[in-house]
Amino acid sequence: MVMAKELPEDLVIKILLLLPFVSLLRFKSVCKHWYALITNQNFIAKHVLHNKNCNTQLLLKTRDKANHDYVVSTISHETLQVSLTPLPPPYFGVNKEFHIVVVGSCNGLVCLHDCLALHDVIWNPATKETKVVSKSNLPRIVPAGYRTRIEGMEFGFDAKTNDYKIINFITISDPRLYFCSPSENGVIFHVEVYSLRADTWRKVDGPLCFLSIHHINPGIYINGMASWVAYGNGWEESFVLSFDMSDELFLKTPFPDTYSDGADKIFMLNELIAIPFIDEQGFKLSYDIWSLLKVGIKDSWTSLFTIGPFIQINDSLGFPFPLGFWKNYTIFIVNGQLVLYDPSTKQITNLQIHHHVDKEPIQLVTYMESLVSLEG
Amino acid sequence: MANNGENPSPDVGGKTVKLKADDGEIFEVEEAVAMELQTVKSFFDDDGVSYDTVVPLLNVSSTALAKVIQYCRRAVELRAKSGDDEGANEKAREEREGLEAELVREESDEGIKELILAANYLNIKDMLSFLCRAVGDRIKNKSVEYVRRFFVLENDFSPEEEERTRNEVAWAFEGVDAD
Numbered sequence: 001m002v003m004a005k006e007l008p009e010d011l012v013i014k015i016l017l018l019l020p021f022v023s024l025l026r027f028k029s030v031c032k033h034w035y036a037l038i039t040n041q042n043f044i045a046k047h048v049l050h051n052k053n054c055n056t057q058l059l060l061k062t063r064d065k066a067n068h069d070y071v072v073s074t075i076s077h078e079t080l081q082v083s084l085t086p087l088p089p090p091y092f093g094v095n096k097e098f099h100i101v102v103v104g105s106c107n108g109l110v111c112l113h114d115c116l117a118l119h120d121v122i123w124n125p126a127t128k129e130t131k132v133v134s135k136s137n138l139p140r141i142v143p144a145g146y147r148t149r150i151e152g153m154e155f156g157f158d159a160k161t162n163d164y165k166i167i168n169f170i171t172i173s174d175p176r177l178y179f180c181s182p183s184e185n186g187v188i189f190h191v192e193v194y195s196l197r198a199d200t201w202r203k204v205d206g207p208l209c210f211l212s213i214h215h216i217n218p219g220i221y222i223n224g225m226a227s228w229v230a231y232g233n234g235w236e237e238s239f240v241l242s243f244d245m246s247d248e249l250f251l252k253t254p255f256p257d258t259y260s261d262g263a264d265k266i267f268m269l270n271e272l273i274a275i276p277f278i279d280e281q282g283f284k285l286s287y288d289i290w291s292l293l294k295v296g297i298k299d300s301w302t303s304l305f306t307i308g309p310f311i312q313i314n315d316s317l318g319f320p321f322p323l324g325f326w327k328n329y330t331i332f333i334v335n336g337q338l339v340l341y342d343p344s345t346k347q348i349t350n351l352q353i354h355h356h357v358d359k360e361p362i363q364l365v366t367y368m369e370s371l372v373s374l375e376g
Numbered sequence: 377m378a379n380n381g382e383n384p385s386p387d388v389g390g391k392t393v394k395l396k397a398d399d400g401e402i403f404e405v406e407e408a409v410a411m412e413l414q415t416v417k418s419f420f421d422d423d424g425v426s427y428d429t430v431v432p433l434l435n436v437s438s439t440a441l442a443k444v445i446q447y448c449r450r451a452v453e454l455r456a457k458s459g460d461d462e463g464a465n466e467k468a469r470e471e472r473e474g475l476e477a478e479l480v481r482e483e484s485d486e487g488i489k490e491l492i493l494a495a496n497y498l499n500i501k502d503m504l505s506f507l508c509r510a511v512g513d514r515i516k517n518k519s520v521e522y523v524r525r526f527f528v529l530e531n532d533f534s535p536e537e538e539e540r541t542r543n544e545v546a547w548a549f550e551g552v553d554a555d
Contacts, residue, residue, distance in 0.1 A: 005489040006528045011496060011508070018512035025548040029520045029541045031529045127545070 013037070017050045021126055021369050044371045045162075048107050051368070058326075059085075059110060059125075059367035060338075061102050062353060063360045070100050073353070074125070074367060077327065080340070082353065088112070088123045088130040102363045103166060104155035104221045108370025111155035111166055120166055122155075122196065126369040133166065136192050136201035140172060146188075147175045152211035154219040154226030160246040166194040167204075167226055167243055169211055193248060196374065207250050208232075209241065212264040220266045220273065225251075225295060227273055229266050238263065240273060242295050256290060256301040268366060269325045274304070276322050284309035285319045307331060307343050324364045334362055393420075394430040395445075397438035402430060405445055412448040414499035433498070440494040443479065447503060450475050480510040485526055488514070517553045 007015075016024065016037065024047070028035045037043060058075040060082075072085045091098055091112070103111035103120065112121045120133040142148055152169040174186040191206030211219075212229040219228040230241035230252075240253040255263070255277075262278040269291055276287035286308030293300035310320045313336045320335030330342045332351075340349040353362075393410040395403045407427070411417045419431050433441060451472065458468040480488055488511060495504040515523055524531060533541065542549065 004525075004528050005486060005493060007489060007492065008496070011492060012527065014504075014508045015511050015515075018509055019516050022548050023516040025545040026520060026552070027523055028545070029533070029538060030523050030527075030531070032532050034529070035541065 013043070016043070017047055021047070021051075021371055024371060025127070038371070039373070041162075041373065044373070048368070048370045048372065051370075057367050057369070058324075059102065059105055059365050060353070061100065061363040062338075070098065072125075075351075080326075080351065082351070085125050088121055088125075088128070090114075090121050090130065090132055101153075102365055103153045104219070104226070105365045105367045106155060106157050106164070106221055108368055108372045109155075109164060109374070110365075110367065111153075113150075113153060120194070122164065122166075122374060124370070124372060124374065125367075127371060127373070129374050131196075131374045133194055134199075136168070136194070138190075138192055138201050138203055140170070140190055141188065142172050143174075145174070145176075146172050148172050152219055152228045154221050154228070154243070156221040156226050156245040157224065158245045159224060161197065163198075164196040165245055167245075168192045168194075169206065169228070171210065204248050207241065207252065209239075211241070220268050222268050222271060222273065227266055227295070229264055229275070240266065240275070240292065240295070242273075251296045253292060253296050254298045256298065256303075259288075259290075265322065267322070267324050269304075269329070274325065276307070279306070279308075281309065284311055286310070287322055305329070305343055307333075307341065310335070323362060324366075332364055338362055391427055393427060395441065396430050396432050397436055397441045398434055399438050401438040401441075403438075403441060403445055406449070408452050409445065409448045412452060412500055413444070414501070415497065418499075435497045436494045437490060440490045443491060444494055444498060444500065444503070447475065447479055448500065451502065476506045476510070480507070485514075489526075517551070519552050519555055522553075522555050 016027075019027070024038050028038050056077040058077065060073045060075055062071050062073070063069070064071050070087055070091065072087055073082045074085055075082050087100075091100060091114075098117075099115040101113045101115060103113045105111070108124055108126060110123045110125060112123060113119075114121075119135050121130055122133060123130045140148065149171055150168050151171050154167050155164070156167075157164055168191070170190040170192060172188040172190070177186040187208075189206060189208055191204045192201050193204050194201045207230075209230045209232045212231070219226050221227075224245050225242050226245065227240055227242040229238065231238045238255050240255070242251040242253065243249070244251065255275075259277045262280075263275045265276055267274045267276070269289075273292040273295065274289055275292070276289050279286040279288055286306050288306045289304040291302050291304055293302055307322065312319050317336055320333050323332040323334055323338070325331050326340060328342075329344070330340055333339050333341045333348075338351045338353045340351060341347075342349075391407040392404050393407055393416065395405055395410065395413075395416065397403070410431075415433075416431050419425065420427065420429075436444070454468045454472050454475070458465040479491070483491065488507065492504065492507045492511065495507055515526060518526075523529075531538065
């Protein structure tokens with residue numbers, strides 16, 4: 001009788017690395033050895049790397065027009081098919097007192113922030129694991145009447161220590177000052193970093209500057225670096241502020257000379273920072289897309305293309321604005337609803353996503369499914 | 377042993393190499409094709425080994441070796457076709473993918489495992505790569521029982537342990553192919 005053939009372990013692992021994560025989750029039940037193999041963090045890290053490109057999706061956070069519930073959807077990067085994902089346990093129920101912001105996503109983990117309860121939740125939508133991150137209890141000096149605000153947040157991965165981190169950019173300011181420069185006495189700056197491994201918050205030295213006001217566009221995380229649009233003494237002094245997740249050091253990249261202001265959003269395009277600079281001409285608005293080839297090097301800004309011109313949708317909705325890139329330079333735009341715009345063909349595709357536009361802006365982040373665990 | 381009818385006669389020109397399968401059957405193969413098998417290449421890279429030496433491939437059956445040779449022969453031809461021309465490259469790539477699909481399409485689970493083991497032993501990188509992908513595609517929607525049979529694995533979970541493990545990700549068991 002011919003014995004059924006067995007494959008050696010290295011071939012088994014080669015095959016497992018090619019499987020979609022949902023198959024891997026199921027095959028944990030094959031036997032104890034496979035359970036150990038599949039849940040091994042080294043294997044999971046390799047699987048993430050292997051599948052980075054084909055697994056990319058988009059995570060979309062919207063608020064339903066009808067019942068005001070938060071809706072999180074994943075959009076397939078290939079087909080644009082939308083699938084609903086239930087929010088993680090801390091946000092179950094119809095409590096409309098949440099104000100949820102997506103801080104960021106990397107390696108399959110998503111970080112959510114509740115602006116009311118002020119805590120964060122790190123969540124793996126694929127394995128449904130969640131962890132509530134305790135509020136920072138780092139000492140902060142808050143003069144009487146001053147207001148504490150988290151200006152910017154990001155979530156990312158420190159490859160050197162295999163750690164996931166949240167960074168909060170906090171200002172404590174005198175609300176009576178309508179506008180002040182960062183060097184004035186009316187503002188105190190704090191940068192705090194949370195480490196998942198240590199499960200603690202830590203203070204980090206940061207630059208004295210403001211981040212772009214839109215707290216719903218926390219920033220962008222690309223390959224170990226978080227970035228935001230920032231400004232110093234007024235909008236004239238705008239730049240890209242980047243934070244290296246491993247070194248925990250900040251880097252500034254001034255805007256290109258043609259534009260000293262006029263941008264408040266930052267996206268990723270082909271693994272690089274891309275910024276839509278606003279070009280206002282009377283009643284019309286265009287966005288000039290520039291890409292930063294090397295963080296920190298002002299000369300490496302490259303002009304790509306322009307989208308628009310657009311006219312105002314109406315007084316309350318304002319102008320259409322970009323939300324992020326999809327493949328082949330097509331771009332998601334919110335013009336009262338979420339659409340996909342192809343600059344080369346000028347074609348517009350409505351994504352049919354119902355949204356309560358007035359209440360809260362849509363958020364879109366790049367996401368990929370993974371088995372990364374929140375435990376050590 | 378008899379020369380496999382599919383092999384060209386040595387008069388075609390260019391050197392040939394003799395490969396012996398585990399049952400003693402000898403395959404005479406063009407040098408370029410034989411060198412696709414890194415194991416064979418290393419065999420001759422050793423000092424002083426003459427090309428007339430028959431290469432013993434003790435771990436490969438003649439059925440598997442015949443298929444490997446057929447694949448490598450076509451792969452070498454296709455590679456010769458592609459060059460700077462994008463159109464030609466694209467066509468060659470499509471043809472290679474068709475070749476790969478054809479190789480695995482009719483293959484039983486045992487057959488495909490035999491091919492993977494042969495490609496692994498003979499160290500044929502591209503072939504091993506696509507065979508792993510083919511196996512992955514074959515099993516990804518299958519049940520846990522199917523996978524146990526395929527990889528010859530014992531279920532060493534207790535009934536309680538297995539139930540617990542399954543319930544951890546109950547939703548991952550929906551939509552699985554029937555065995």
